Amino acid sequence: MDLRQMRQFVTVAEEMHFGRAAARLNMAQPPLSQAMRRLEANMGVSLFDRAKRNVELTKAGRVFLVEARRTLLQAEVTRKMVLSAATEIPQVRISFIGPALYQVLPDVLVRFRAAVPDVHTRLFERSTPQQIQGILAGDYDVGFITNGISHAGCHSKLVERSRFVAAVPADNPLAGRDSVGMIELAGQPFILPPPKYTEQSETLNLFKSFGVVPRVEQEASQTNTTLSLVSAGLGCSLVMATAALQTFRNVVFIPLEDELPHVRWEMAMAWHPDHLTEQARNFIKIVEDHLQANPLLLDADASATGSG
Structure with a gap:
């Protein structure tokens, strides 16, 4: 055989x-x-x-x-x-979701390159399911994924936690508000991930807990795509507060006035323990050191909002 x-x-x-x-x-x-x-x-x-x-x-x-x-x-x-292992230049293959670039990944890459300048980092932007499949198949060494989505077979570590905020077009009447409620937000044209994504059901369930259902008029699977649609005036959405650390033209981020103490967006680092190279282990160690030096990354209330 x-x-x-x-x-x-x-x-x-x-x-x-x-x-x-x-x-x-x-x-x-x-x-x-x-x-x-x-x-x-x-x-x-x-x-x-x-x-x-x-x-x-x-x-x-x-x-x-x-x-x-x-x-x-x-x-x-x-x-x-x-x-x-046979390549002349040692490397670490890192997959990531778009929001990893808002705060965590750039700082980690700076630390990693300073510590091991001879190791090449290859970056691949992928959805969380694509990353899990790629990690299990040996295509990626480490991935930055949306926490809470099933990743059986992989080990993971929480690397960022953020509360949710409303992202609205700058010319929307809500844009001048200091805060907005879920019921008001449900009355606006809304942008959600497609049905196959876990995030859609979670967002819908959040609205349903207030007795409303949003008017879904657009679908987008990536956060940056969602914010581009918001920028074009095609609707509002809920996004992680760390998105406000970036500049998005014609987008205003507004805190939610409803108390949602247990609703948080979280990002995790994932890897397969049996597939790690020496370089990948070094990368994970640097991420862990970065988390220890920056405990506010896991403090959802430390994130800020603003407009682009």
């Missing part, structure tokens, strides 16, 4: 059809069927139930599918780690 046979088996299991699987693998069907017969003979078990019209996995086949996928993933991670 080798990795090639595992890939063939996984493809057949996913397609549940030898013809479609053969097409995906760019091979003829008879050699694929023969390869699966040899695999079953070598293992001494039946992996497929061929008695029915459609191919189905046996109990042993379902177990083997889980382990085959795990083995193939680990083999790919190993290949990437070896290639990374």
Whole structure:
């Protein structure tokens, strides 16, 4: 049994059809069927139930599918780690969500480059689900993700906490207010992430706790895109207060007047403990030192608001 046979088996299991699987693998069907017969003979078990019209996995086949996928993933991670170790210039691959650039990541990068100037940092802006997938696959060493989104298989550490504020266009009647309530905000054209993002359901539930539902007129998955839409006058939104540390033309950030003591935006640093290079471990240590030296990063009430 080798990795090639595992890939063939996984493809057949996913397609549940030898013809479609053969097409995906760019091979003829008879050699694929023969390869699966040899695999079953070598293992001494039946992996497929061929008695029915459609191919189905046996109990042993379902177990083997889980382990085959795990083995193939680990083999790919190993290949990437070896290639990374063989590069002449040591590097750390860092993925991040846009809000990481508002406060935490730039300061950490300055500290890291000062401590280890010979290590190259490669940055990749990705959504949190994309980062988790990439970390598990060995594409990224460390990621900065939205905390609270499932990241099974990764270790994580909270690196920033912020309260929420309203982001409104500068020409909106609310822009001159010192604060705004959730019920008033729900009456404005609103911008939310698409339904597949956890943040949408969390924001909707927050509004529903006040007995209202926002008028969603635009969708955006990235905070910077959301703020660009606000800048264009297309709606209002709720964003982390640290966004006010940046300059966004025609956007005003307003504190919420409602008491929301348990509602906070949080960012975490994530990594896979078995995939860390020496450079990645050094990076994590510098982030931890930075947090110790800047405890206000985890103090939601320390964030400020303003306008761009």
